[in-house]
Amino acid sequence: xxxxxxxxxxxxxxxxxxxxxxxxxxxxxxxxxxxxxxxxxxxxxxxxxxxxxxxxxxxxxxxxxxxxxxxxxxxxxxxxxxxxxxxxxxxxxxxxxxxxxxxxxxxxxxxxxxxxxxxxxxxxxxxxxxxxxxxxxxxxxxxxxxxxxxxxxxxxxxxxxxxxxxxxxxxxxxxxxxxxxxxxxxxxxxxxxxxxxxxxxxxxxxxxxxxxxxxxxxxxxxxxxxxxxxxxxxxxxxxxxxxxxxxxxxxxxxxxxxxxxxxxxxxxxxxxxxxxxxxxxxxxxxxxxxxxxxxxxxxxxxxxxxxxxxxxxxxxxxxxxxxxxxxxxxxxxxxxxxxxxxxxxxxxxxxxxxxxxxxxxxxxxxxxxxxxxxxxxxxxxxxxxxxxxxxxxxxxxxxxxxxxxxxxxxxxx
Amino acid sequence: xxxxxxxxxxxxxxxxxxxxxxxxxxxxxxxxxxxxxxxxxxxxxxxxxxxxxxxxxxxxxxxxxxxxxxxxxxxxxxxxxxxxxxxxxxxxxxxxxxxxxxxxxxxxxxxxxxxxxxxxxxxxxxxxxxxxxxxxxxxxxxxxxxxxxxxxxxxxxxxxxxxxxxxxxxxxxxxxxxxxxxxxxxxxxxxxxxxxxxxxxxxxxxxxxxxxxxxxxxxxxxxxxxxxxxxxxxxxxxxxxxxxxxxxxxxxx
Numbered sequence: 093x094x095x096x097x098x099x100x101x102x103x104x105x106x107x108x109x110x111x112x113x114x115x116x117x118x119x120x121x122x123x124x125x126x127x128x129x130x131x132x133x134x135x136x137x138x139x140x141x142x143x144x145x146x147x148x149x150x151x152x153x154x155x156x157x158x159x160x161x162x163x164x165x166x167x168x169x170x171x172x173x174x175x176x177x178x179x180x181x182x183x184x185x186x187x188x189x190x191x192x193x194x195x196x197x198x199x200x201x202x203x204x205x206x207x208x209x210x211x212x213x214x215x216x217x218x219x220x221x222x223x224x225x226x227x228x229x230x231x232x233x234x235x236x237x238x239x240x241x242x243x244x245x246x247x248x249x250x251x252x253x254x255x256x257x258x259x260x261x262x263x264x265x266x267x268x269x270x271x272x273x274x275x276x277x278x279x280x281x282x283x284x285x286x287x288x289x290x291x292x293x294x295x296x297x298x299x300x301x302x303x304x305x306x307x308x309x310x311x312x313x314x315x316x317x318x319x320x321x322x323x324x325x326x327x328x329x330x331x332x333x334x335x336x337x338x339x340x341x342x343x344x345x346x347x348x349x350x351x352x353x354x355x356x357x358x359x360x361x362x363x364x365x366x367x368x369x370x371x372x373x374x375x376x377x378x379x380x381x382x383x384x385x386x387x388x389x390x391x392x393x394x395x396x397x398x399x400x401x402x403x404x405x406x407x408x409x410x411x412x413x414x415x416x417x418x419x420x421x422x423x424x425x426x427x428x429x430x431x432x433x434x435x436x437x438x439x440x441x442x443x444x445x446x447x448x449x450x451x452x453x454x455x456x457x458x459x460x461x462x463x464x465x466x467x468x469x470x471x472x473x474x475x476x477x478x479x480x481x482x483x484x485x486x487x488x489x490x491x492x493x494x495x496x497x498x499x500x501x502x503x504x505x
Numbered sequence: 506x507x508x509x510x511x512x513x514x515x516x517x518x519x520x521x522x523x524x525x526x527x528x529x530x531x532x533x534x535x536x537x538x539x540x541x542x543x544x545x546x547x548x549x550x551x552x553x554x555x556x557x558x559x560x561x562x563x564x565x566x567x568x569x570x571x572x573x574x575x576x577x578x579x580x581x582x583x584x585x586x587x588x589x590x591x592x593x594x595x596x597x598x599x600x601x602x603x604x605x606x607x608x609x610x611x612x613x614x615x616x617x618x619x620x621x622x623x624x625x626x627x628x629x630x631x632x633x634x635x636x637x638x639x640x641x642x643x644x645x646x647x648x649x650x651x652x653x654x655x656x657x658x659x660x661x662x663x664x665x666x667x668x669x670x671x672x673x674x675x676x677x678x679x680x681x682x683x684x685x686x687x688x689x690x691x692x693x694x695x696x697x698x699x700x701x702x703x704x705x706x707x708x709x710x711x712x713x714x715x716x717x718x719x720x721x722x723x724x725x726x727x728x729x730x731x732x733x734x735x736x737x738x739x740x741x742x743x744x745x746x747x748x749x750x751x752x753x754x755x756x757x758x
Contacts, residue, residue: 122686123655129578130652133640193638193653193691200618200637211617211641299748300611300647447649448602448744450585455566459578459655 096331107479114472125469129459132443136466137191143435144184149288150321152177159277168334174229175494183481210294217287228276236493288317303381303442319355323427330421334495342417349420353410381441393433402430540724546625551725553735555757558719561599565711572710574674579652581696604650604696605752612642633688656690675701
């Protein structure tokens with residue numbers, strides 16, 4: 093899978109260079125060259141944020157199958173799942189940070205949190221989750237850091253520093269790490285459910301937007317997180333997983349593919365529930381958003397990108413070619429990428445319906461419109477942020493003992 | 506051309522009609538002066554808009570834009586137009602939409618940093634120095650009464666960036682200079698019933714400017730105030746009552 097890794101380096105570097113213009117424009121001109129405004133206050137960056145934070149929660153919850161629930165089949169990819177979760181969290185938080193009107197005031201979120209606001213809860217839950225991820229990954233890597241300390245050059249020195257002087261790799265010490273990991277992973281399950289369910293609730297509690305205002309919203313966020321995170325991880329394990337080409341590697345990817353297929357079908361069921369109930373009861377404001385999704389100017393996003401490329405094609409692949417790791421990983425990548433369309437179809441159609449009749453033409457101007465399509469600046473900055481995350485992942489993969497085939501035997505012991 | 510001589514003036518004065526009703530502006534001005542003598546928490550500001558009198562001239566919108574020096578993409582009081590009936594039985598209805606200053610404002614609890622809150626006199630305000638610009642309040646308002654200030658100017662792309670656009674505005678009684686990209690750029694913004702004018706004993710700009718005298722303003726805690734009489738009418742209604750927001754903007758239909 094070296095070819096995939098090289099391709100990803102190429103994509104990341106191109107995205108980093110080209111996307112830099114978006115970052116420059118955001119910093120130099122603020123929120124001028126963007127499409128969101130007063131009537132549609134949230135756009136691509138918010139959609140990307142809830143998508144990426146979902147990927148993080150999903151990847152993390154898969155890692156808990158290893159550390160909290162001891163699923164043997166996935167044991168080798170626990171570190172990779174944790175690392176993917178950290179990168180996705182960083183990328184998502186960076187997206188939402190630059191989406192703020194006053195990023196320099198982000199600390200206010202901590203200093204004067206309003207706990208009546210779901211967004212107020214977010215900052216604390218994210219912080220707790222981030223700390224937990226870092227600590228958990230460190231314990232998962234500690235024995236590997238000690239092993240890599242013997243290596244020459246930068247990688248060895250880095251590993252030596254990152255052991256923080258704790259070099260005990262006796263069976264007892266490793267067992268202690270393992271039980272600590274179990275505690276951390278177990279704590280992480282409710283935390284991940286709380287923070288990502290909370291992101292869903294952030295939308296769900298808004299009574300002004302009937303399309304969001306259902307009890308199903310937080311649940312759909314969680315299932316979507318598991319699906320998108322699991323799907324991305326299937327691809328990540330295909331490309332970066334340990335012991336490439338072995339039967340064990342193949343089994344792991346195929347097993348992940350089966351989990352993803354199950355989650356995909358569950359997600360479709362929830363979506364059916366949401367749409368069928370909404371359309372049947374025909375409450376105008378609710379139906380208006382759904383009609384935008386299904387028949388509006390961006391209906392192709394729902395039918396083509398989501399249903400076609402994100403559900404039907406990968407489902408068929410996973411059903412008929414699921415035994416092949418390359419097909420399973422490819423289906424995972426397809427689901428993971430197209431899932432952004434699902435998140436955008438939550439954020440934007442909820443806002444794109446005028447709340448009062450006659451508002452659209454009452455007073456016009458930039459941002460006083462119900463049409464939204466991301467501008468070049470919005471696309472490029474998002475590409476830059478994701479590319480930066482991808483680069484961080486690729487570099488981390490090289491310099492940290494995330495994937496350690498030579499210790500495969502030791503981990504079993 | 507007749508010259509206004511002394512006897513002529515005396516004639517006009519002597520024959521002037523005595524039954525001209527008092528201009529509601531004069532009455533509301535007196536109501537306002539009375540209200541301002543009370544402590545803040547004893548005032549309950551309400552606005553009443555008589556849709557039968559509104560001609561849809563949008564003067565209030567423009568007065569508001571001028572008073573608060575609103576940039577492109579920011580509007581506090583648009584006038585919504587609605588066509589009712591079919592030809593030949595057709596009419597237009599104009600609905601000015603300021604902030605409803607809800608008693609249960611959905612925008613307030615969602616603010617992650619408590620930058621927006623309801624004052625003791627019921628006006629929902631935004632602390633521009635605290636607002637982080639997350640725009641959650643904009644999404645949560647059922648009336649689309651909040652705007653996001655993207656930092657744009659009407660004339661910045663033209664050969665001459667007009668100086669008046671760089672002047673500060675005086676919302677909340679402070680001087681806000683947008684020209685360096687500082688707040689309120691990057692903030693949520695909304696109608697605040699012209700608190701800075703109220704503090705100076707003046708009615709909100711939209712009220713003063715309404716050519717049809719269709720917009721009323723005053724303290725509903727004062728039973729003698731004009732607005733108190735108006736909101737006791739059977740033809741009074743509020744927007745989206747079913748949301749439970751308890752707006753303090755009333756419409757007469």
